Amino acid sequence: MITIGVLGLQGAVREHIKAVEASGAKGIVIKTIEQLQEIDGLILPGGESTTMRRLIDKYGFMEPLRQFAREEKPMFGTCAGMILLAKNLVGYEEAHIGVMDITVERNAFGRQRESFEVPLSIKDVGEDFIGVFIRAPYVVSIGEEVEVLSTHGERMVAVRQGHLLAASFHPELTDDHRMAAYFVEMAKEAKIKKVV
Template sequence: MITVGILALQGAVREHAKALEASGAKVKIVKCMEDLQEIDGLVMPGGESTTMRRLIDKYEMFQPLQNFAESGKPVFGTCAGMILMAKEISGQDHGHLEVMDMKVHRNGFGRQRESFEVALTVQGLEEESYIGVFIRAPYIESVGNGVEVIASFQDKIVAARQGLFLACAFHPELTDDHRMHAYFVKMIEESNEQLHKIS
């Protein structure tokens, strides 16, 4: 069984854990750099990206998280987690981890009172629409050549994949539809198979 870590500095950790376990994965709560050595993939949940970055720096997790992303293991960022992964952030001089070739717009759909739910068509989950829960949500302004857009809403990109990196602007952990988490678990399983072939 694969083990998926959840960066547990802020955000809906318990809800992510429930969705991952329902998708057939074991869950590891990640609070320090040593925890990263025990996992096959990592979820970076929502929260507030500036606060999350401050906590990442406080617990000396910045370089270990970058190293993990570069190690060939999948990473899934949701909402603020997506912002942390982006190479560029609109209105800021630089990004945070800068592991995914995209430019994001923070609070792109408005503040808390503008939160909403909407049916999305997500590539790879085509059997039926997926309800996206948007809370102070960002969106992706643009992507690089190697990035595949997998969902859009109102002409704004809200989910994308670049190799082993998956990102979405909405909160998949806040619904009973676990298909986004199952998609990520499958990414990890496929990555593990490739790593075993190489070794």
């Protein structure tokens, strides 16, 4: 059985757990560094990236999270989670975890009241996936190893770099669990690769 952790410092944690379990994997809320050893993949949920960064620093998660990425264990950042994964942030000198070769613009689609939902076509996931955008970031530019999975207008809103996945929107806030299932599949493949 694949076990997916959801970083439980802030954000829509329960909704991600529900989506993971609906996709046939075990979901656990990650509250301690030690728990990172027990999981096959990690979701960094949406929330407020500055607050999340403060809590990551407070509980000593930064280096263990970077190590998790170095070990090529799958990580999936949604909304604020995408900001945490990005190597570059527009208007900021320093990245957070900084493991994914993308440049991200924060709050790119406007503030909370400008939240919206839109059907997206997502490569290897499917058509008409409802993207829920809440103060969402978007990807401004990508490194050569990064694949664009989905765009909204001209903007890149879902990207993948090997074992790293990021989305501007909140897939966990709908009853469509295809993105969670896609990530569970990534974790399965990574686990098989390790065994081989």
